[in-house]
Amino acid sequence: MKTVNDALGVVEIKGVPQRVVALDWVYLEDVLAAGVQPVGAADIEGYKTWVKVKVAIGPDVQDVGARFEPNLEQIAALKPDLIIGVKYRHEKIADQLKAIAPTLIFDPFSPEETQDPYKEMEETFMTIADVLGKKDEGQKMLDNLNGMYTEAKEKLKDNKAGANYVLLQAFSDQNAVTFRIFTDNSLAGFILSKLGMTNAYKSDKLEEFGFSETSVETLTKVQDASLITMIQTDDEVLNNFMKDNPVWKGLTFVKENRIFALGGDTWPFGGPLSAEVFTERVVSVLGK
Amino acid sequence: MNTVMNNGATVLKSSLLLMWSRYLLVFGGGVVLLAGMFFLNITQGEAGIGIQTLIDAFVAPQDVADHHVIRTLRLPRATMGLLAGAALAAAGTLLQTITRNPLSSTETLGINSGAFLAVNAAAVFFPAAFSSNSLIVAFIGGLAAIALVYAMAGGLTASPVRLTLAGMAVTLAIGAVSGTLQLMYEENTGRLLAWGSGSLEQTNWSGVRFAVPWIFPSALIAVALSRSLDLFELGDEMAQSLGQRVPLVRMTSLLLAVLLAAATVSVVGGIGFIGLIAPHLMRLIGIRRHLPLLISSMIWGAIVLLGADTLARMVADGSDELSAGAVTAIIGGPWMIWLAIRARKGGGHLQRSSDSSTLASRLSGRTPYPVLLMVLAVLFVVIWFLGISLGSLRLHISDILAAMAGGGDELTRNIIFNMRLPRMLVAAVAGAALAASGLLLQGIVKNPLADPSIVGVSAGAGVGALLLLIVLPHIHISWLPAAAFAGAFASAAIVYAVSRRSGMNPAILVLVGVAVSAMGSGIIQMLVIQAKIRASAALSWLAGSTYARTWEELWQLMIWPAVLLPVAWWLCRKLDLLALSDEVPTGLGVNVIRTRIWAGIIGVAIAAAAVATVGTVGFVGLIAPHAARILIGHNHRRLLPATLLIGALLLMTADLVGRLLFSPKEIPSGLVVALLGAPYFIALMRKSVARK
Numbered sequence: 001m002k003t004v005n006d007a008l009g010v011v012e013i014k015g016v017p018q019r020v021v022a023l024d025w026v027y028l029e030d031v032l033a034a035g036v037q038p039v040g041a042a043d044i045e046g047y048k049t050w051v052k053v054k055v056a057i058g059p060d061v062q063d064v065g066a067r068f069e070p071n072l073e074q075i076a077a078l079k080p081d082l083i084i085g086v087k088y089r090h091e092k093i094a095d096q097l098k099a100i101a102p103t104l105i106f107d108p109f110s111p112e113e114t115q116d117p118y119k120e121m122e123e124t125f126m127t128i129a130d131v132l133g134k135k136d137e138g139q140k141m142l143d144n145l146n147g148m149y150t151e152a153k154e155k156l157k158d159n160k161a162g163a164n165y166v167l168l169q170a171f172s173d174q175n176a177v178t179f180r181i182f183t184d185n186s187l188a189g190f191i192l193s194k195l196g197m198t199n200a201y202k203s204d205k206l207e208e209f210g211f212s213e214t215s216v217e218t219l220t221k222v223q224d225a226s227l228i229t230m231i232q233t234d235d236e237v238l239n240n241f242m243k244d245n246p247v248w249k250g251l252t253f254v255k256e257n258r259i260f261a262l263g264g265d266t267w268p269f270g271g272p273l274s275a276e277v278f279t280e281r282v283v284s285v286l287g288k
Numbered sequence: 289m290n291t292v293m294n295n296g297a298t299v300l301k302s303s304l305l306l307m308w309s310r311y312l313l314v315f316g317g318g319v320v321l322l323a324g325m326f327f328l329n330i331t332q333g334e335a336g337i338g339i340q341t342l343i344d345a346f347v348a349p350q351d352v353a354d355h356h357v358i359r360t361l362r363l364p365r366a367t368m369g370l371l372a373g374a375a376l377a378a379a380g381t382l383l384q385t386i387t388r389n390p391l392s393s394t395e396t397l398g399i400n401s402g403a404f405l406a407v408n409a410a411a412v413f414f415p416a417a418f419s420s421n422s423l424i425v426a427f428i429g430g431l432a433a434i435a436l437v438y439a440m441a442g443g444l445t446a447s448p449v450r451l452t453l454a455g456m457a458v459t460l461a462i463g464a465v466s467g468t469l470q471l472m473y474e475e476n477t478g479r480l481l482a483w484g485s486g487s488l489e490q491t492n493w494s495g496v497r498f499a500v501p502w503i504f505p506s507a508l509i510a511v512a513l514s515r516s517l518d519l520f521e522l523g524d525e526m527a528q529s530l531g532q533r534v535p536l537v538r539m540t541s542l543l544l545a546v547l548l549a550a551a552t553v554s555v556v557g558g559i560g561f562i563g564l565i566a567p568h569l570m571r572l573i574g575i576r577r578h579l580p581l582l583i584s585s586m587i588w589g590a591i592v593l594l595g596a597d598t599l600a601r602m603v604a605d606g607s608d609e610l611s612a613g614a615v616t617a618i619i620g621g622p623w624m625i626w627l628a629i630r631a632r633k634g635g636g637h638l639q640r641s642s643d644s645s646t647l648a649s650r651l652s653g654r655t656p657y658p659v660l661l662m663v664l665a666v667l668f669v670v671i672w673f674l675g676i677s678l679g680s681l682r683l684h685i686s687d688i689l690a691a692m693a694g695g696g697d698e699l700t701r702n703i704i705f706n707m708r709l710p711r712m713l714v715a716a717v718a719g720a721a722l723a724a725s726g727l728l729l730q731g732i733v734k735n736p737l738a739d740p741s742i743v744g745v746s747a748g749a750g751v752g753a754l755l756l757l758i759v760l761p762h763i764h765i766s767w768l769p770a771a772a773f774a775g776a777f778a779s780a781a782i783v784y785a786v787s788r789r790s791g792m793n794p795a796i797l798v799l800v801g802v803a804v805s806a807m808g809s810g811i812i813q814m815l816v817i818q819a820k821i822r823a824s825a826a827l828s829w830l831a832g833s834t835y836a837r838t839w840e841e842l843w844q845l846m847i848w849p850a851v852l853l854p855v856a857w858w859l860c861r862k863l864d865l866l867a868l869s870d871e872v873p874t875g876l877g878v879n880v881i882r883t884r885i886w887a888g889i890i891g892v893a894i895a896a897a898a899v900a901t902v903g904t905v906g907f908v909g910l911i912a913p914h915a916a917r918i919l920i921g922h923n924h925r926r927l928l929p930a931t932l933l934i935g936a937l938l939l940m941t942a943d944l945v946g947r948l949l950f951s952p953k954e955i956p957s958g959l960v961v962a963l964l965g966a967p968y969f970i971a972l973m974r975k976s977v978a979r980k
Contacts, residue, residue, distance in 0.1 A: 065952035069835045072707050073680045074952045076699055091765045093836045099706055110762065177491050216491060217334040217361060220353045241491045246356040 118190035186210025200225035232264030377589025380563025395560035402433025461966030514578035561620025617810025628799030723935020726909025747808025748779025832905030832958015860924035
């Protein structure tokens with residue numbers, strides 16, 4: 001019997017759960033990182049589009065519907081012994097989930113956690129690994145990751161381009177382009193600082209999700225840094241909207257060709273497996 | 289009177305003077321103000337550019353970042369705002385004239401939402417074709433929407449209130465379809481959210497270049513038509529006798545208006561109220577003839593939109609853009625309320641619609657009342673049984689019976705008692721409550737197109753719920769129904785407070801309700817955008833959902849109808865009298881105003897309780913009483929039980945369909961109701977119009 005503190009209180013878990021259902025992508029990833037295949041997960045198709053990590057999700061894992069309203073009957077039918085969800089999506093159905101199986105609900109966006117999302121990521125991952133009886137494997141995963149950061153930092157040491165960066169996601173809607181510029185209190189921001197890099201962008205306020213939504217104008221203030229992008233291939237915002245734009249063309253990082261594309265399936269909100277891929281891609285595009 | 293006659297000449301002279309000073313103010317002042325607003329707008333932005341640099345960017349342009357920001361980001365944005373404002377104002381002017389309806393605009397007639405849905409659907413289903421043809425797509429969507437509105441309202445000469453209600457019903461239906469698309473294709477259309485609420489954001493001149501070839505010629509043709517439009521105000525026959533080809537002018541103007549709206553929607557998304565506000569402001573100042581009216585409306589439309597955008601950016605403080613469309617909705621609402629009150633003074637009367645009465649007289653009496661109720665009850669049991677046995681797992685009848693008897697396996701019992709049963713019952717009670725509310729409100733408004741959402745209940749509940757979800761995300765979610773209930777009541781209270789001054793005149797009540805709802809949805813859109821990645825939770829609530837409802841929620845919900853329905857039943861007799869006219873019940877000693885107020889309060893309370901539990905479910909309150917009236921006629925006491933049953937049936941069916949359609953994904957039942965209900969409703973309206 002284990003007792004775990006989650007975002008909603010204390011959860012008691014008997015034995016080592018064998019049948020896990022993950023209702024959000026980050027916990028799906030955590031379970032996979034601990035070396036366990038879940039029996040069910042929400043929106044597997046979407047996960048495959050947005051999250052590229054090195055551990056594949058097994059073919060037998062059942063889809064239990066959308067992340068925001070997962071199918072309770074489907075979940076119950078899988079007879080799970082552990083369910084993992086996220087507060088902002090699953091708080092309302094926590095009681096129903098608990099009637100099916102012990103349920104862990106995490107809250108990565110609480111006022112405390114949002115200060116240091118990396119610590120939150122590690123702690124949540126270790127909690128999950130521990131519950132699944134994979135504490136040692138989990139610790140090894142995190143140790144490996146830290147070793148990887150040290151190596152990567154070494155490789156990037158002489159890389160002037162990577163010293164100051166701006167990390168960007170971009171989406172287009174009709175003519176309007178929205179940029180998500182990541183702040184220091186994002187998971188990705190923490191990883192990059194472990195690689196010895198400095199975020200050139202500062203928001204006036206503490207961003208709950210670790211990014212500001214803003215327009216191309218903001219980039220004029222940080223143009224001396226290097227631009228690192230994560231953009232979906234079916235939404236080529238920069239090519240479609242920025243290529244001929246004088247503002248864009250005049251930005252120092254464009255002129256000096258310091259734009260580094262990590263790819264749209266690099267997921268900046270994930271767990272250790274995402275962090276691993278993120279770090280590898282940063283090294284491969286910057287460490288030349 | 290005498291003085292006026294004696295001083296006729298002086299009055300004429302001074303009125304001429306007055307007229308010219310007005311023109312100077314409207315045109316001269318307008319142009320100056322527009323230029324000022326334009327300038328103010330381009331000073332705003334994240335890059336923090338000083339005035340001197342701003343001026344330099346024009347007089348001595350250099351190849352530096354700040355100058356480029358001004359010339360290729362801010363200037364196109366302000367220009368697009370100017371064009372969009374002018375286009376929407378011109379469209380509004382045209383629509384108001386040809387419908388002879390002061391409340392017409394591309395927003396109130398459903399054109400914007402039709403265009404938006406078309407673009408949205410194209411983005412999901414034909415992403416490649418979409419980027420190059422969005423104007424054509426938007427145009428077809430807008431045209432289809434207004435055709436529908438006219439068909440529902442009963443043709444080209446429908447009364448203002450009828451047309452507005454039809455516009456709102458169509459907007460509601462279209463909104464539901466758009467909502468379904470957005471939820472089902474979260475990633476594809478998520479980006480369309482910000483645009484949908486009307487963002488002027490531009491990254492280059494291409495938006496302007498795209499819009500100009502449509503907006504300019506359309507506006508020019510409209511101006512060229514202004515003499516014909518002047519004649520229009522004399523009435524169809526008079527205009528015809530003066531050599532006017534009325535249908536041609538009407539068709540041309542309508543097409544121009546839709547084209548102007550489509551050109552703006554496809555570039556900047558749905559921006560409401562400009563087309564309503566600008567022409568009114570001009571008419572109010574005393575401009576009647578269409579040549580000056582169209583031109584001045586365009587100038588002031590541009591001023592209002594640029595002003596809204598300037599305000600939005602001031603509030604947004606750098607990051608997290610607020611959309612201009614949300615701002616125009618929020619400031620446009622009070623304007624519409626004021627207009628509604630004025631329209632009344634101008635003699636805007638409410639026609640009593642006899643749609644369902646003609647139908648009712650054909651159908652009622654054919655089937656005896658008890659038989660009808662029996663049929664509905666049997667249907668209820670059938671749906672109830674299907675709802676218990678079907679889902680992502682199919683339960684066999686023997687398993688269900690075993691579980692009911694207390695046996696069976698744990699999974700089956702859990703699914704029946706903790707999942708399907710409570711949500712089915714919540715759906716049934718909420719559906720019945722919304723239906724009852726609709727019956728009461730239709731009774732006091734004397735219009736079968738009325739619905740709880742018209743008194744602001746849905747929009748208010750949405751604002752309350754979203755404030756909790758987004759502004760106070762760390763408060764426990766169990767407070768959501770309370771917040772929604774408070775919001776629903778607050779906004780209904782506003783509607784009542786404003787309409788009360790007119791003795792609860794039905795027409796004013798409806799228009800004020802529409803206005804308050806529009807303001808509410810402006811605020812909702814604003815909050816949804818702020819929600820960032822929390823948006824999907826908010827969207828599913830707004831769509832109306834019976835997903836995962838619990839026994840506690842059922843008990844909370846039950847209290848209201850249990851207490852209020854007997855009172856409603858007692859009031860039904862008075863509502864029968866109210867349906868006749870205002871004089872008859874007064875003669876019989878019934879206080880008309882007090883009855884309206886009480887029926888209104890009960891209707892709002894029941895609907896608010898339902899909305900607080902299941903989110904903003906539309907259409908049930910519209911369809912259920914309507915269908916009941918066709919079956920039964922006009923006796924409210926006989927109507928009430930049937931209405932309750934039909935409402936319960938509707939939402940239960942929607943819950944079931946939403947669970948089965950794309951299993952394991954669930955579709956919010958509110959969207960299913962709208963998808964099922966909208967075609968039925970439209971068909972019904974068309975039929976009843978054809979009979980007339």
